[in-house]
Amino acid sequence: xxxxNIRDLDLKGKRVLVRVDFNVPQDKKTxxxxxxxxxxxxxxxxxxxxxCGGRAVLMSHLGRPDGQPNPQFTLKPxxxxxxxxxxxxxxxxxxxxxxxxxxxxxxxKDGEALLLENLRFHAEEEKNEPGFAGQLAELGELYVNDAFxxxxxxxxxxxxxxxxxxxxxxGFLMEKEIDYLSRVLESPxxxxxxxxxxxxxxxxxxxxxxxxxxxxxxxxxxxMAYTFLLAQGKPVGASLVxxxxxxxxxxxLAKSATIRFLLPxxxxxxxxxxxxxxxxxxxxxxxxxxxxxxDIPAGLAGVDIGPRTIVEYARxxxxxxxxxxxxxMGIFExxxxxxxxxxxxxxxxxxxxxxxxxxxxxxxxxxxSGVADRISHISTGGGASLEFLEGKALPGVAxxxxx
Ligand code: AMP
Numbered sequence: 001x002x003x004x005n006i007r008d009l010d011l012k013g014k015r016v017l018v019r020v021d022f023n024v025p026q027d028k029k030t031x032x033x034x035x036x037x038x039x040x041x042x043x044x045x046x047x048x049x050x051x052c053g054g055r056a057v058l059m060s061h062l063g064r065p066d067g068q069p070n071p072q073f074t075l076k077p078x079x080x081x082x083x084x085x086x087x088x089x090x091x092x093x094x095x096x097x098x099x100x101x102x103x104x105x106x107x108x109k110d111g112e113a114l115l116l117e118n119l120r121f122h123a124e125e126e127k128n129e130p131g132f133a134g135q136l137a138e139l140g141e142l143y144v145n146d147a148f149x150x151x152x153x154x155x156x157x158x159x160x161x162x163x164x165x166x167x168x169x170x171g172f173l174m175e176k177e178i179d180y181l182s183r184v185l186e187s188p189x190x191x192x193x194x195x196x197x198x199x200x201x202x203x204x205x206x207x208x209x210x211x212x213x214x215x216x217x218x219x220x221x222x223x224m225a226y227t228f229l230l231a232q233g234k235p236v237g238a239s240l241v242x243x244x245x246x247x248x249x250x251x252x253l254a255k256s257a258t259i260r261f262l263l264p265x266x267x268x269x270x271x272x273x274x275x276x277x278x279x280x281x282x283x284x285x286x287x288x289x290x291x292x293x294x295d296i297p298a299g300l301a302g303v304d305i306g307p308r309t310i311v312e313y314a315r316x317x318x319x320x321x322x323x324x325x326x327x328x329m330g331i332f333e334x335x336x337x338x339x340x341x342x343x344x345x346x347x348x349x350x351x352x353x354x355x356x357x358x359x360x361x362x363x364x365x366x367x368x369s370g371v372a373d374r375i376s377h378i379s380t381g382g383g384a385s386l387e388f389l390e391g392k393a394l395p396g397v398a399x400x401x402x403x
Pocket of ligand 1: 199200203221223239327330333
């Protein structure tokens with residue numbers, strides 16, 4: 001899949017409206033930016049505009065202000081951090097539409113940048129309201145989307161706005177995401193191994209179905225493995241299971257008969273202890289007295305893949321030339337149950353395969369296990385990368401001009 005790219009545009013003297021993903025994690029109390037990777041990720045595109053003598057008008061959402069202005073979700077600190085990273089001032093607009101904002105955009109000089117206030121201070125953004133999209137479009141003469149993380153949403157800034165421009169281009173970060181992910185679907189170097197984990201089968205069904213005809217092996221971990229094991233009649237004790245997905249798990253197992261579809265052969269299992277309900281009254285659990293088991297006995301819940309499974313999965317990954325990974329192998333937030341996830345991260349890094357890791361948890365696992373620099377591509381979009389792998393057209397990508 002090839003899309004028109006920002007390098008194909010003549011930017012000199014032009015106002016370039018760029019959808020970036022500045023939805024950075026913030027400290028709940030102080031509002032301080034906890035990780036500026038998303039700002040850094042957009043720098044190549046922003047620098048390119050500045051270096052070419054263009055005028056960057058940047059727009060993003062931050063958090064969930066629910067369509068209302070809310071100072072807790074202002075992008076002002078992001079403008080400050082961006083300015084530090086760029087080494088030049090970045091103007092900040094108090095809103096993302098309206099006459100005053102338009103005057104600021106029109107007042108930009110070549111090589112200058114302006115960041116608009118949070119798009120989601122207006123409910124019209126997520127509703128993809130045409131009038132609002134039109135107002136955004138008035139701020140630029142060219143449109144670039146560099147926000148892969150929101151490309152699976154048809155919002156005013158990702159989809160509606162594109163209807164006002166003759167051509168819509170991908171930024172450098174968006175280009176990299178599309179390149180890696182589309183290569184997986186269109187022409188993966190073989191053997192191609194997919195590793196899927198996480199809490200729920202239901203979130204990954206469409207990915208599994210789409211990858212079965214393309215992959216040589218699919219390795220399953222995390223809680224979703226127990227739904228598959230139960231569907232095969234194996235004991236899963238008190239493990240997290242989606243009872244209503246057992247038939248579906250059986251049908252996926254049948255469909256996967258032509259490839260290696262690996263399920264854990266041993267587990268780390270623990271006793272589930274009920275804790276105090278949380279603030280919203282939801283029950284909470286903790287897991288204690290973990291041990292390694294081949295079959296999970298009644299009363300214990302699987303919390304990680306076991307050592308034999310780690311060896312088997314590492315061996316499957318070692319021979320691969322393409323690896324896609326989404327979802328942890330266990331409750332990796334608890335250090336005692338993180339070994340399976342971290343060992344898989346190391347195996348992926350050591351394989352030398354073209355490796356694509358998607359989803360916040362798996363991305364964090366490769367960071368924590370110190371192998372992030374040996375992963376070919378860590379996707380910035382959890383939901384977006386999953387939908388891409390499902391074979392769905394992402395509205396924000398589909399709206400970009402083909403090249
Ligand atoms: P997902 O968002 O579907 O990728 O799921 C990620 C979550 O799945 C993480 O918070 C993990 O703690 C959780 N998870 C992984 N394995 C298990 C397991 N065996 N039991 C319960 N939760 C799990």
